[in-house]
Amino acid sequence: MKPRKLYVLLLLCLLLCLGMTEAIEPISTSIAVGMAAALTGFLATYQNIFYYFHECCRPEWIAFNKTGLRVDLEDKLFGQHIASRIILKSVAGFMSNDNPKKPLVLSLHGWTGTGKNFVSQLIAEHVYKEGMDSNFVHIFTATHHFQHASQIETYKSQLQQWIRGNVTNCGQSMFIFDEMDKMHPGLIDSIKPYLDYYDKLDGVSYRKAIFIFLSNAGGESIIETALEFWKEGRDREEIELKDMETVLSLSVFNNKKSGLWHTSLIDKNLVDFFVPFLPLEYRHVVQCVMAEMKARGYPPDENVAEQLAKDLIYFPKSERVFAVKGCKTIDTKLHYYI
Known part of the structure; x- marks a missing residue:
């Protein structure tokens, strides 16, 4: 039996027991009152029991583990000192803020195999008890969900509905967009209002949601910077975010195959961090x-x-x-x- 139906049934039983007390003998009345008291106690704790066994949009299921994320980034992500630092600080800062002004928006860039998908999984694992299996983590893959350029207007409408519906269900939802470099230009702009500095849109607040974009776009500029440091005999750990963030954002903004080409997300500074993933040695x-x-x-x-x-x-x-x-x-x- 579904939890909601069980809840209603128990409530009806309680009301029935209370209603019968006027029409039965005193001893039966005592029994009925006892049953009602027991049911009242059960109903009072029922929700907590339900929350324990069924994933809900509550702290029991959504709680950030900063230490766990830091340890995993140190022990399992290799060669990405910039990405590790940005991810830990940005996620920790966002999750510790009870009243963020906008959703957290991270755009991860770099060649294949450098750790972008892995990092998005780590974030999910240390925010949601169920990790990537959580009902509140949603993945969109360009080549699977948005295959046909001729249907872009339909995709825009669907994407807005999917995000609106899921954030309505849980404000602390996470959305991962993979293969952004294969995304049709203009599609991602359809969700721009949800990433902006709005308290609510049509009664829904998006400020506690997390959006992560994964892309190979911009990888060339990242590699160029890494090669320059190597040719100069400098340690890759000397590379800082300031050495490539501006170049990276411009490269993505001006690349028609980036998924973020001329997007208002960049133009309006709605992407909090462009995170470079260096090529691995x-x-x-x-x-x-x-x-x-x-x-x-x-x-x-x-x-x-x-x-x-x-x-x-x-x-x-x-x-x-x-x-x-x-x-x-x-x-x-x-x-x-x-």
Whole structure:
């Protein structure tokens, strides 16, 4: 029986018991009153029991674990000192604010295999008890949900309805947009009002929601900066957000294949952070392999990790500095080397 139906049934039983007390004998009246008291007590605690077993938009199911996110970023995300710092501070600051002025909007950029999807999963895992399986985490993939350019007006309407409906259900919802570089130009602008500084729109507040955009767009400018530092003999940890944020935002804004081309989200400064994910070096790939072995329960073996890392493709070809696919294919290749 559905919880709501059970609740109504118990309430009717309570009212029936109370109504019968005037028409029955005193001893029966005592029994009825006792039953009513028991039902009243059960109904008073029923909601709390329901919340315990069924995911709800409450602190029991949505509670930010800052320490957990920090530890996972330190131990499981490799070669991304800028992204780690931005993600931890921005999410922690947002989640600790009981009255944010607007939703948190993060745009993650970089080549494939550098950790963008992984970071979005970590955020979900440390905000929602159910992680990526939470009913309040919603993923949109451009090539799956928005395939046909001819239907862009339909997509705009659907996207607005999906977001409005889910935020109405839970104000602390998270929306992840993957493959933004394959998104039809202008589509993402349809949700601009939901990301802006509005207290409410048609009675709905979007200020506690989180929006995350994942894109390969802008990867070239990130790589150029990383290569410049490498050629100058400077440590990649010296690269700071200021070295690439402006270039990155302009690159995305002027790229028709970015999904954010000439979007008002950038023009109106509604994206809180453009987060660069640097290309991974050989040493980072070795760390990825070791982490994957640990996750699968294999004993750590640096020889295996180094051999797998060496067999990947790197660029520039002569120097072999950065892994072309980062850590993306590690999980599928590991069984061969084991």
